[in-house]
Amino acid sequence: MARRLERIDRPIKVLTEDIYALSSIRNMLYVAAPRLLPALILLLLPLFAPGAYFQRVFTLTAIYGLLALSWDFIALSTGLVSLGQALFFGIGAYLAALLNLYLGLPPFLTLALATVLGACICTALLAPCLPLKGIYFAMTTLVYPLLMARVIEATAIVGGTDGLVGVESFSDLWVERYFILIFLLASTFSLRRLITTDFGLVLRSISDNDQAVRASGINITLYKLIAVWIGSALGSFAGAYFTHLYMFVGLSAFSLDLSILPIACAVVGGIGTLAGPVLGAFILVPLAEMLRDLGTLRIVSYSLLLVALVLFKPEGIMSYLKRKYEQIERWMEV
């Protein structure tokens, strides 16, 4: 007897797709739960975290989550795959440190300035490579952070190999813990909203078929520039926050780990879902902290996990959960 797996949408999913979503509390909850519940859990996490060490881990996780979100946004909206998230991170980190140390600006002003300026610098650096595709764009982005680190090392500007120490930290511990979480939630939700607007529609179609978009009389370079600007702004913010958190910035801000981790998070969480990479970060980063005793074996297990997921489960957790939430699966006799 031959069987096949049939997937059909749940009745409640179809019902809640239009105005009938408002017809009962249950329908409203069905729509709201997957959005509100994770947000609520995220906001409550710091309150129930066991000790200051885990508080710090959560903050760090949120920073990496932001970096992963930025990677996924660029990949989803323009189809460009960046292997150099460390560039955004490092530029933001160094800008925040320099603004704070040499101009004496307070942390929140440097955060804002580093985000905007950092995004402009990164976009300007990447602008000439935007017409490139696939592996060529990936290689350019891979090279930029390496080049930055080598230039700083060779010319000994901005602290050279010693880095910059004595950056001002946040005034209040709870501000430090919650500001990044709220920023992460806000940017995840607004990017998810942005991608469904007309503007987002153009962005997504660039990744599907850029020539068709071009043939419709739309300037794709401009759209790509805006997408990269948004992505690098998020990355720079993450870097700037990291600098103020550790009161230090060094060459490690351009390290390769920072480019690999967001990709790993996106693969675990589900590429192109925006919320998925954030979820991936909240799985991978605490896991990595628990494995800290293993030393560099941590990176080994990490990389092997990444390979296994890419080869055997490329779908990602977010897509899997979405499917289970929205569809019924049943075996049909053929």
Added chain:
Amino acid sequence: MLPSLLVYGLINSVTLALTALGFSLTYGISRVANFAHGALYVLAGFSAWFFLNRFHLNYYLAALLAVVLISLTGAAIYRFALIRVRGMPLLEIIVTFALGTAALEALRYFGFLGSHYSLPPLFRGSVNLYGVPVDAQRIALVVIGGLLVFTLWLFTHHTRIGLAFRAIAQDEQAAMMLGIDSDVMAALSLAVGAALVGLAAIVVLPLGYIATESGSNILVSAIAVCILGGLESTAGVIVASLLIGYTQILTVAYLGPHYQMIVALLAILITLILKPSGLFGKQKELEERV
């Protein structure tokens, strides 16, 4: 000053060409950018060291075993991992890069780092070339590099497998119609590419020591040479390694040793921005940019 710059520039160029040949060959045939290239180089060095010092084998036998081992590793990477993501360049890069990182970090974990491990030079003594003292190992390196390029040319033009390689690179569909198995050829191309980088490790490493840290440098310089020359073209590899090799030696002489890597990185950036297909690339412009 000038003779020494010329001689050492040539040696540096041949070193670059040796390490880049494998990467270029693999990409040219199977379109797989093997980001585990640097890791394979380091692995080859350590396995040769292992065969020499733990099993006390003859130098030539140890070198041969190491090259064969690395070549099998390359084929295994294709057979067990890459075959599943073939045709998706991003995933190919992620898989090979993650495997390379895993291998390097595992070596680091087991304590294979620092300057404790080195291969003995195969040729001792030194020669005076136009008033510049050059040790025999470096001369041997240039000779072996030249021989290797010649052998590779013979291999790709006069053997069955070599001709099949070129057929797959030219037109995969037509080659498959003539009974050439694309998967077997891709696995073989990874094996040959890995063997080439293993050979490079055996020849180059006696000049310094085996360091896990050099893995990423080797990868970056191989990519730099291949991109400047045009991914897939052997003539491009030679011209690009001469260009980058001499530029590196000049910047090191006049600016300082830190600038060596910057030259390679800048070469990648400038080539990709100005002419992504490289100096000798045969790729159509439309395929890689809008």
